[in-house]
Amino acid sequence: MSKNLSLQETGELLLQAEKIVLCTHVSPDGDTLGSALGLARFLRQQGKEVTVYCDDQINAGFGFLPEIELVQRPSADVIVEADMLAVIDASSFDRIGLAATQVRYKTLLNIDHHISNTRFADYLYLDAEAAATGEVMCDLFVAMGWPLDYEMAVCFYTAITTDCGSFRYANTTPKTMRQAAMLLEYGVQSNEISDCLDMRSRSTVELLGKVLPSLTFERDGRIAYLTITNDLYDKSTNTDSFVSYPRYIEGVEIAVMFKAVEPEVTRVSMRSQSVDVAQVAVRFGGGGHLRAAGCTIYAPVEEARRQLLAELSKLI
């Protein structure tokens, strides 16, 4: 069980540590990467020894993020010692991969915004109302009076715009937009960032062409899903945007993408208009938010689909 911190206490705890490992969640998105990189940059400027760990492949599209080249992948053969391990934008300890076992820390801090947070850390700053952990970072910098620079602003803007769907999702609040406006004051060009984030590789679009025919409707068209079978699955092709195809269809309340990352391991992404999909994800050991959640089901894709659709059908 974590001790809840205020922003002030979170800032002070970070400043007390000298050797800090910041760590993202696996399947890294713009929020976890941007939040970790922006905070890492500030802490380095304070003279801290900072490592950013990400135990997964990072999509090439994030190459524009300042200091992304400093992100390291934890190694099974190396244990690092640190005053603090700070877990950024991850709601459970199993979401950070090898970073969970390869860092020997004195203090475990978690900064997050997931309603499904499992309170695994010693210290937690959780704001489940925040659209993004990037929004929490802005709150932290403002509360502490920490100076931002252009590079940090690019990181935090990327974090925020990623998780609120470019200010279109229901989690976008007046505060989300105020934080984004503050970041634009540092010279961030919103068009440049959206161009980077929306750019797709040819392989992504080619794979989409093969996956779209799998579109299936259930429950009178209230559930729609896509399936990436294991023979189509390619680790290096970014499929994060695919779930928006079943999502934006008239009458669809819940959209799902099933991805057979291994013959017996299925990654599930859910998006909903109203029902709470986070609670379904949690039932399968995953998590997320009311309208966007995910989990991994350790079964072949057909079986995973059967199990998940049975749970979703109970909701609508």
Ligand code: AMP
């Ligand atoms: P995704 O469908 O991967 O874009 O994820 C949607 C939301 O659910 C994000 O906030 C993720 O952080 C969260 N999420 C996805 N998969 C998991 C998981 N296995 N465990 C916990 N949270 C997850």
Ligand code: MN
């Ligand atoms: Mn995230």
Ligand code: MN
């Ligand atoms: Mn997030």
